[in-house]
Amino acid sequence: MQTDTPVISCRNAWKLFGPNPRQYLSQMPDGQSYNDILADGYIAGVKDVSLDVGKGEMLVIMGLSGSGKSTLVRCFSRLHDITGGTIEIDGQDIMALPEKGLIELRRSKMGMVFQSFGLLPHRTVLENVAFPLEMRGQDSHKRRERAMEVIKLVGLDGREGYFPRELSGGQQQRVGIARSLVIEPDIWFLDEPFSALDPLIRREMQDEFLRLQEMLGKTIVFITHDFDEALRLADRIAIMKDGAIEQCDTPDQIVLNPKTPYVLKFTEDVEKALVVHASALAKPLNGEAVEGTPIDGGMTIRQLARTLVNDPRENLPVADSSGTVTGVMSRKAALDLLMGPA
Amino acid sequence: MFLQAILVTALILTAAKPILPDFLVRLPDVWIPPFADWLDVFFEFIRGDMDAGRWGLIYVTRWFADGPLEFMLGVTANILEGRHRWPYFENPLPWSSVAAVTVVLGYYLGGWRMALLAGGTMIWTALMGQWNITMQTVSVLLVAAPLGFAIGLVVGITAWKYRSFDNAIRPLLAVMQTLPFYTYLLPAVIFFKVGPTAGAIATTIYATPPMILMTTIGLRKVSPEVVEAGKMSGATRWQMLTKVFIPTARTEILVGVNQVIMLSLAMIVLTAFIGMPGLGATLLSSMNSFRLGRSLEIGITIVLLAIMLDQMSKAWVAKQPVHFERGTPWYLRHKHVVVALVLFSVFYVAAQFFDMLNDIGRRQSFSQAREIDALIKGFLALDVVKSITGTIRYVLNVWVLVPFRDALLWIPTSAFILFVVAFAYGVGGKRPALYALIFFSLVALSGWWDRSVITLYTVFAAVFLASLFGIPLGIVASRSERWSKRILMLCDTAQTFPSFVYLLPAIMLFGITDTTVVLSVVIYTMVPLTRYTIEGLRNVPPEMSEAADMSGATRWQKLTSVQLPLAVPTMAVGFNQAIMFAFFMVIIAAFIGTQDLGQELQRTLAGTDLGKNFVLGICVSLMALTFDMAILSWANRRKKALGL
Ligand SMILES: Nc1ncnc2c1ncn2[C@@H]1O[C@H](COP(=O)(O)OP(=O)(O)O)[C@@H](O)[C@H]1O
Ligand SMILES: [Mg+2]
Numbered sequence: 001m002q003t004d005t006p007v008i009s010c011r012n013a014w015k016l017f018g019p020n021p022r023q024y025l026s027q028m029p030d031g032q033s034y035n036d037i038l039a040d041g042y043i044a045g046v047k048d049v050s051l052d053v054g055k056g057e058m059l060v061i062m063g064l065s066g067s068g069k070s071t072l073v074r075c076f077s078r079l080h081d082i083t084g085g086t087i088e089i090d091g092q093d094i095m096a097l098p099e100k101g102l103i104e105l106r107r108s109k110m111g112m113v114f115q116s117f118g119l120l121p122h123r124t125v126l127e128n129v130a131f132p133l134e135m136r137g138q139d140s141h142k143r144r145e146r147a148m149e150v151i152k153l154v155g156l157d158g159r160e161g162y163f164p165r166e167l168s169g170g171q172q173q174r175v176g177i178a179r180s181l182v183i184e185p186d187i188w189f190l191d192e193p194f195s196a197l198d199p200l201i202r203r204e205m206q207d208e209f210l211r212l213q214e215m216l217g218k219t220i221v222f223i224t225h226d227f228d229e230a231l232r233l234a235d236r237i238a239i240m241k242d243g244a245i246e247q248c249d250t251p252d253q254i255v256l257n258p259k260t261p262y263v264l265k266f267t268e269d270v271e272k273a274l275v276v277h278a279s280a281l282a283k284p285l286n287g288e289a290v291e292g293t294p295i296d297g298g299m300t301i302r303q304l305a306r307t308l309v310n311d312p313r314e315n316l317p318v319a320d321s322s323g324t325v326t327g328v329m330s331r332k333a334a335l336d337l338l339m340g341p342a
Numbered sequence: 343m344f345l346q347a348i349l350v351t352a353l354i355l356t357a358a359k360p361i362l363p364d365f366l367v368r369l370p371d372v373w374i375p376p377f378a379d380w381l382d383v384f385f386e387f388i389r390g391d392m393d394a395g396r397w398g399l400i401y402v403t404r405w406f407a408d409g410p411l412e413f414m415l416g417v418t419a420n421i422l423e424g425r426h427r428w429p430y431f432e433n434p435l436p437w438s439s440v441a442a443v444t445v446v447l448g449y450y451l452g453g454w455r456m457a458l459l460a461g462g463t464m465i466w467t468a469l470m471g472q473w474n475i476t477m478q479t480v481s482v483l484l485v486a487a488p489l490g491f492a493i494g495l496v497v498g499i500t501a502w503k504y505r506s507f508d509n510a511i512r513p514l515l516a517v518m519q520t521l522p523f524y525t526y527l528l529p530a531v532i533f534f535k536v537g538p539t540a541g542a543i544a545t546t547i548y549a550t551p552p553m554i555l556m557t558t559i560g561l562r563k564v565s566p567e568v569v570e571a572g573k574m575s576g577a578t579r580w581q582m583l584t585k586v587f588i589p590t591a592r593t594e595i596l597v598g599v600n601q602v603i604m605l606s607l608a609m610i611v612l613t614a615f616i617g618m619p620g621l622g623a624t625l626l627s628s629m630n631s632f633r634l635g636r637s638l639e640i641g642i643t644i645v646l647l648a649i650m651l652d653q654m655s656k657a658w659v660a661k662q663p664v665h666f667e668r669g670t671p672w673y674l675r676h677k678h679v680v681v682a683l684v685l686f687s688v689f690y691v692a693a694q695f696f697d698m699l700n701d702i703g704r705r706q707s708f709s710q711a712r713e714i715d716a717l718i719k720g721f722l723a724l725d726v727v728k729s730i731t732g733t734i735r736y737v738l739n740v741w742v743l744v745p746f747r748d749a750l751l752w753i754p755t756s757a758f759i760l761f762v763v764a765f766a767y768g769v770g771g772k773r774p775a776l777y778a779l780i781f782f783s784l785v786a787l788s789g790w791w792d793r794s795v796i797t798l799y800t801v802f803a804a805v806f807l808a809s810l811f812g813i814p815l816g817i818v819a820s821r822s823e824r825w826s827k828r829i830l831m832l833c834d835t836a837q838t839f840p841s842f843v844y845l846l847p848a849i850m851l852f853g854i855t856d857t858t859v860v861l862s863v864v865i866y867t868m869v870p871l872t873r874y875t876i877e878g879l880r881n882v883p884p885e886m887s888e889a890a891d892m893s894g895a896t897r898w899q900k901l902t903s904v905q906l907p908l909a910v911p912t913m914a915v916g917f918n919q920a921i922m923f924a925f926f927m928v929i930i931a932a933f934i935g936t937q938d939l940g941q942e943l944q945r946t947l948a949g950t951d952l953g954k955n956f957v958l959g960i961c962v963s964l965m966a967l968t969f970d971m972a973i974l975s976w977a978n979r980r981k982k983a984l985g986l
Contacts, residue, residue, distance in 0.1 A: 079570050107576030118571035122589045132575035161665040
């Protein structure tokens with residue numbers, strides 16, 4: 001679903017916390033490590049990050065707690081002012097925006113969901129959801145109508161008169177989601193939206209989230225510290241450590257080719273066959289002719305397990321979603337992935 | 343080492359008093375700078391002079407007093423007590439109508455219990471024939487408390503926005519909270535005219551600091567995610583403040599409101615000293631003329647009013663919004679307003695026909711003042727009672743109070759200051775010791791040394807006696823869950839009583855004497871002592887008590903070697919509060935007749951001696967702050983060391 005013009009474009013972005021970050025950054029020699037910076041009394045929340053997010057893409061940012069995920073996303077929405085580098089939203093440098101423009105941007109283009117919901121305790125579900133509309137001065141009738149639409153969308157109709165403390169955690173986060181969607185944003189930020197929920201509810205909310213995404217097709221930046229969640233949701237995963245991005249790739253590539261020992265650690269316990277798609281294992285054709293019925297490149301190796309065991313061919317042709325054969329996959333490699341190397 | 347050195351020096355100075363040069367014993371008068379005159383010049387300058395047409399603050403304050411303030415006070419006075427002011431209602435509202443609305447408000451805030459409390463208070467007041475004087479007090483409260491709220495909110499928000507402003511006002515607020523109330527009264531009179539205007543202003547200023555602090559605390563506590571959610575919703579700065587920060591900080595702000603209301607009530611009662619009519623003035627004159635029955639009845643009214651206001655405002659803090667089912671009609675959504683309006687009108691109409699519902703005068707009232715008076719006086723005249731009170735008075739005076747006072751007065755000023763510095767150093771450390779040195783030297787330089795020492799002596803004696811009773815009471819009560827709760831509730835309730843009423847029981851038993859002052863302070867300060875003892879002991883982590891049990895400790899061993907040491911920091915906070923309360927009360931009690939700073943302060947109220955008034959007030963404040971800083975810094979350090 002990606003197109004060429006990135007919605008978010010981030011070039012060499014830095015965010016330092018400390019007494020005098022701008023001046024420090026301008027005088028800092030190249031190649032300072034996180035710990036060098038720390039020793040100078042600064043925390044590198046975001047460290048030289050360059051990243052593009054395409055339209056309709058779901059980028060998952062993943063990393064241990066304190067690795068800078070929230071800080072990075074808060075730089076995208078300019079809740080933090082970056083210390084160095086540039087961040088552009090739809091080609092507009094957000095650091096150059098005056099306060100008015102920034103408010104306008106948030107009122108029209110961005111929605112954000114928070115880990116502990118960030119609901120206003122004195123407002124009902126309806127008033128919370130309608131809050132962004134109220135901020136932009138919409139009249140109360142229209143506000144109500146639109147808010148009710150979104151409340152229905154997240155499955156909370158009937159509860160619109162409740163106050164946040166009268167709701168369960170899962171329901172509160174639905175309110176948070178509804179509020180972030182009410183202005184029909186182009187870009188949707190979610191900062192560990194399901195981390196505060198218990199595992200069963202989390203699963204349910206993830207399904208719900210995927211349903212919404214399928215329906216709405218927004219550009220999404222999703223934060224999690226849960227690798228399984230990342231694999232389940234992501235088009236691409238960016239793995240962060242100490243403010244920097246260690247690797248940014250598709251789930252298949254991250255699982256198959258972890259670039260650093262740190263990334264490897266995450267992937268070790270993953271059931272790879274569940275993640276990796278046939279297309280990721282396929283090698284290019286290089287003009288070779290292949291025969292027989294191709295397999296669907298969009299299937300995971302686990303889904304192909306029966307075929308792999310029964311099909312006697314050494315190399316299996318792999319087709320993309322339109323049915324054209326795009327590569328061949330070695331059956332042995334796939335079986336190795338499925339059952340472990342012999 | 344340093345500590346020993348100061349102590350030894352102080353002891354040597356004391357022992358060597360007969361051969362000490364005079365200036366070390368007492369500062370000679372010629373050394374005393376004329377602070378009061380300087381202050382007078384300063385005040386004169388900023389005040390301006392209306393007669394001479396010289397511009398100054400007084401133009402602003404007089405405008406405010408004559409304009410908006412007078413107007414607001416006039417409105418509430420017209421509606422509640424029928425004074426001839428705008429909006430020119432013929433008669434004040436019937437008491438039954440006001441009572442009905444209060445009951446509904448009570449029900450709305452706290453259910454039947456609160457409704458009962460409100461109704462009981464109102465009916466008692468009316469039946470005792472005190473409705474009018476109570477409304478005189480309430481009409482000022484209705485102006486002073488909202489004013490305090492508004493000022494506190496604005497200043498609190500500013501302090502939250504600008505750190506430097508916050509840092510600047512913190513010490514000012516600390517001084518304001520220890521300045522004796524009389525020091526507020528005189529400037530109020532000079533800048534804002536005598537009577538309700540001055541009373542309202544003094545009250546407002548005294549009641550505002552907690553509101554400022556609570557506002558700042560509340561706004562700082564708003565969770566960062568709520569703030570970010572607000573920003574991401576595209577809120578402007580103003581929208582952030584009014585729609586995100588203030589509503590989310592509701593709880594703390596309402597706690598501030600509760601404190602403003604309670605302090606306002608306590609202070610309005612005290613404004614009797616500058617001639618404000620109402621409950622305070624009537625109580626004061628009854629006490630002065632020893633009409634105990636009437637004093638008691640008014641005391642009860644004040645206490646009931648205080649409990650009612652406290653409980654209702656606390657219920658407001660705790661009240662959380664609850665949703666209505668869809669399709670609830672408007673009269674059910676606003677049923678409290680509807681019921682209040684209906685009852686108000688019903689009683690209003692009924693009052694036109696039944697005079698009892700309109701106004702119960704002194705004569706028709708059910709007041710038993712005369713009978714109670716006779717009863718109390720008869721009781722006091724009993725030989726047994728007389729001999730008991732006489733003995734207590736004698737023992738206290740001859741064995742405790744007078745010797746202690748004379749001893750303190752005997753100590754040379756220089757040695758006294760060093761003793762205080764040693765105390766501050768030993769307890770609080772270097773900073774408190776430095777402040778102690780500066781503050782007490784200033785007190786010595788003020789020229790009011792002897793009176794300051796007498797004030798201190800009363801404070802110490804009272805807190806000491808209160809500890810003798812209050813701490814053991816707390817220890818015993820903390821033994822059982824049930825008793826802890828009961829006594830804590832009693833303390834909480836007692837703490838809401840306006841300080842003035844604490845004088846009542848003491849005056850009843852001991853008449854208008856020195857002992858009365860000390861005893862009323864003892865009763866007043868027992869409250870925090872008992873309270874914090876219980877809290878300290880109850881909050882000892884259960885693992886630690888259990889560990890002591892498992893080591894085979896007896897109850898006594900457990901108490902002395904585990905529970906008390908862990909509770910001591912909390913108890914110290916209570917002790918500190920007791921000292922602050924004592925300073926406050928000692929000064930108030932001055933009208934009974936003391937020889938301390940309070941008496942001098944009270945005398946200034948009759949004149950225009952602003953400079954002297956301030957010097958005296960600041961002496962009290964400096965002494966109070968010295969102990970405050972030392973003890974609190976000890977308590978904090980100790981708490982940290984114990985990991986509490
Ligand atoms: N406002 C701030 N001031 C100072 N340090 C901060 C601030 N916000 C975040 N940090 C620091 O930046 C680092 C990254 O934090 P964060 O982005 O919240 O991590 P994550 O969301 O990945 O758990 C942490 O070390 C954190 O302490
Ligand atoms: Mg985070």
